[in-house]
Amino acid sequence: MEVIYTLEENQLLYAKDGDEVQAEFITLFAPSSKQLKHTTFLKQSFFRALNSLQGDSKAEESTEQPEMKAGDLMAMLYMSDVDMNVVLLTAIELFKSGVALVDGEQRLTSPILDTMSQNDLELMTGTYLVNFTLASVLAKTKKI
Amino acid sequence: MNPLSNIAVTVNNDPIAIVPNSVSYTEGFGEQNMRAASIGGASVESVYTDDLETFFSMVKFEVYPDIDMVKLIRGWKSSRNQNTVVLTGTSDGKTFRRTFKKAGIVGNYEVALGSDTTVEIEFQSAAAV
Numbered sequence: 573m574e575v576i577y578t579l580e581e582n583q584l585l586y587a588k589d590g591d592e593v594q595a596e597f598i599t600l601f602a603p604s605s606k607q608l609k610h611t612t613f614l615k616q617s618f619f620r621a622l623n624s625l626q627g628d629s630k631a632e633e634s635t636e637q638p639e640m641k642a643g644d645l646m647a648m649l650y651m652s653d654v655d656m657n658v659v660l661l662t663a664i665e666l667f668k669s670g671v672a673l674v675d676g677e678q679r680l681t682s683p684i685l686d687t688m689s690q691n692d693l694e695l696m697t698g699t700y701l702v703n704f705t706l707a708s709v710l711a712k713t714k715k716i
Numbered sequence: 717m718n719p720l721s722n723i724a725v726t727v728n729n730d731p732i733a734i735v736p737n738s739v740s741y742t743e744g745f746g747e748q749n750m751r752a753a754s755i756g757g758a759s760v761e762s763v764y765t766d767d768l769e770t771f772f773s774m775v776k777f778e779v780y781p782d783i784d785m786v787k788l789i790r791g792w793k794s795s796r797n798q799n800t801v802v803l804t805g806t807s808d809g810k811t812f813r814r815t816f817k818k819a820g821i822v823g824n825y826e827v828a829l830g831s832d833t834t835v836e837i838e839f840q841s842a843a844a845v
Contacts, residue, residue, distance in 0.1 A: 587799075587800030590795075590818040591818070592815055679729070681731065683724070683726040
């Protein structure tokens with residue numbers, strides 16, 4: 573199973589055939605047990621966020637939505653007590669571990685991630701959580 | 717003022733562990749000729765020309781010869797001029813970046829094996845941008 577994340581901002585450059593080209597999308601793949609350390613932390617962060625927002629009507633509404641969007645999920649995490657620095661740094665390590673390919677062909681490495689906008693990093697993290705890490709929780713999977 | 721001494725080297729999107737202070741490059745502005753043209757009366761005018769044959773860049777650095785690195789270097793060499801080398805660094809709050817496209821190892825590089833040896837890698841490329 574794979575999901576395509578289309579980049580919002582056109583600033584991600586990567587080397588291809590001796591040139592530097594602008595990336596258009598990232599292909600995301602489901603995690604394996606190799607990524608257990610990262611995915612369990614992200615999943616745990618989500619439930620901690622949910623717990624800290626209990627009683628908040630906004631959080632309840634968002635978890636009840638059958639089609640939770642990546643942006644909604646990230647907003648929910650930001651509103652909680654979860655340390656977003658650690659969440660995003662964990663997401664970076666997860667993407668570098670082989671579950672993301674630039675334009676479907678080039679492994680996402682740290683030099684490429686360094687040029688990715690923060691907005692794209694957040695939305696891509698949200699997309700990954702919605703489609704893979706939290707798919708069973710949100711009862712939502714997407715095949716492309 | 718802090719000179720650029722902590723440069724990160726990336727080859728084909730992979731960060732490379734290099735020997736510190738071993739990176740150098742040329743901008744690719746090439747060489748120019750300055751010659752004299754006589755206009756009589758013991759006067760001359762200068763004739764300035766670009767030697768386009770030298771409008772290439774060079775980037776070189778040293779690495780330690782572990783098994784993974786030796787394998788990587790073989791890959792760069794066999795990729796002919798289909799490599800991309802990027803140098804990045806920061807100093808005084810400013811960012812430095814040079815990209816060397818269409819880079820290839822044209823020399824017959826030497827792998828010295830030993831406890832205190834390094835391998836010098838030199839790429840020739842299109843002019844740096």
